[in-house]
Amino acid sequence: MAAKATSPAIELDVGGRTVRLSNPDRVYFPAHGWTKLDLATYYLAVGDGIVRALRDRPCMMHRFPEGLSGEKVHQKRVPYGAPPWLQTVRLHFPRWNRTADELRVTELASVIWAVQMSTVEFHPWNVRAADVDRPDEWRIDLDPMPDCDFSRVRAVAEVAREVLAELGMVGFPKTSGGNGLHVYVRIVPEWEFRDVRRAALAFAREVERRMPSHVTTTWWRRDRPTDAVFVDYNQNARDHTIASAYSVRGVPDGTVSTPIRWDEVASVDPRTFTLATVPARYAALGDLHAGIDDTAYRLDVLLEWAARDERHGAATPPEPDDADE
DSSP, X not given: OOOOXXXXXXXXXXXXXXXXXXXXXXXXXXXXXXXXXXXXXXXXXXXXXXXXXXXXXXXXXXXXXXXTTSOOEEEOBOOTTOOTTOEEEEEEETTTTEEEEEXXXXXXXXXXXXXXXXXXXXXEOSSBTTBTTSOSEEEEEEEEOTTOOHHHHHHHHHHHHHHHHHTTOOOEEEEOSSSOXXXXXXXXXXXXXXXXXXXXXXXXXXXXXXXXXXXXXXXXXXXXXXXXXXXXXXXXXXXXXXXXXXXXXXXXXXXXXXXXXXXXXXXXXXXXXXXXXXHHHHHHHOOXXXXXXXXXXXXXXXXXXXXXXXXXXXXXXXXXXXXXX
């Protein structure tokens, strides 16, 4: 069998760091011919935004060593041989009584290093390295079931915004890069994962009460209406991650989880945000999540709602197990 042809490695200057990119012409997205270099060029174009989304967070890397046509690798640990300037954060996995040193992005060079390691998707935790047990980010994941039209996702997002406003909170929406929408809210890092998840469930139940024909919070997937939006509070459980803002997704069209304005929700088509189109949008609009760290909110009212629901017999589903580490 003939060996695969490889292109010469190149060196990229990223904020004063030299990052070597091997096989820059390797095709990662066969449907469009986009290469490893195209992927690196994309992340360079949205540099401030992707660093803001990942900064100081433990980050799982979704790697595709042979491109999308090959195997996908979910990698927690930074491999041996990483450059000495690369930062990591140590996490403990109680179920396995093991630790992992995960990527900790502190600068754009660490993102491009991850691309060199064949990373396409970045999946950060909702905590910072300073305290890996207390989230500072509450994630509202609007996940449509198989028969749910995207118009319902839009409608649910608007109601979620109304509830947030009543709580005195501002959320930052983005596309998921798939079929749903996400809304992120900065919170005071005072509560552990269990209580953040309880608060997220109380919020989801309030949205469900206002839109019972559109929304479900049912625990078992098999029991959910197939045309409903699941408000997935489990994304706030320990070791549950979703693609960050500006992360490319490992799908044929290279869609991107893209920050949007609230006035775009009613008409947004997530399929238009790709590795090829988002750089121009970013150049024109800047990072729409640039103000996300300006204000951190408290969960006291939501935890009061959770206690009220529990008193009235609404059980809190068991927490998901830690992902297999």
